[in-house]
Amino acid sequence: MKNIVLIGMPGSGKTTISQQLSERLHFPLIDIDEYLVNKFKQSIDDMFAISEAYFRERETLCCQEVSQLSGYILSTGGGVIKNQENITALKKNGIIFLLDRDVENIIQDIETSTRPLLKEGKERLYTLYQERNALYHQSADVIIDNNRDIEYTLKQITDYVESM
Numbered sequence: 001m002k003n004i005v006l007i008g009m010p011g012s013g014k015t016t017i018s019q020q021l022s023e024r025l026h027f028p029l030i031d032i033d034e035y036l037v038n039k040f041k042q043s044i045d046d047m048f049a050i051s052e053a054y055f056r057e058r059e060t061l062c063c064q065e066v067s068q069l070s071g072y073i074l075s076t077g078g079g080v081i082k083n084q085e086n087i088t089a090l091k092k093n094g095i096i097f098l099l100d101r102d103v104e105n106i107i108q109d110i111e112t113s114t115r116p117l118l119k120e121g122k123e124r125l126y127t128l129y130q131e132r133n134a135l136y137h138q139s140a141d142v143i144i145d146n147n148r149d150i151e152y153t154l155k156q157i158t159d160y161v162e163s164m
Helices: 014-025 032-040 044-050 052-066 084-092 103-109 124-139 150-162
Strands: 003-007 029-031 073-075 094-100 142-145
Touching (some): 003 014, 003 084, 014 073, 014 150, 029 032, 032 044, 032 052, 032 073, 052 084, 094 150, 103 124
Parallel strands (some): 003 073, 003 094, 029 073, 094 142
């Protein structure tokens, strides 16, 4: 069984959806940001304090490691698409689902103080969206509309997985 890989903007619902999918499909879950923190014994904030490049190198190593697994749900960080090596690794044994959510909906829900790239405030989301949206769409095997309720989103993904 291939991995189910979730990508999307910060605040698009990757963590919430991955947890619900894990329960429904009985697939183990790996949050790549948590995996990274545990592996390197360093917080994401501390890695970013060194440099974003430092963080991204470690993120790529983790993507390469988890892509060797099968039958997992992998929740990625919002910037995973910035390095094509990550996407190549994750696609080897996974189907990449983009949780596509309007920036306006994200802004209503997101807490920016806990996110290194959003410490400048919610307006930064618009900039990130412009920088990353095309990469998200190019990287995705399946685009999931995540602008409705969670049940709708989960049904879209589970229907796709069950049809495989």
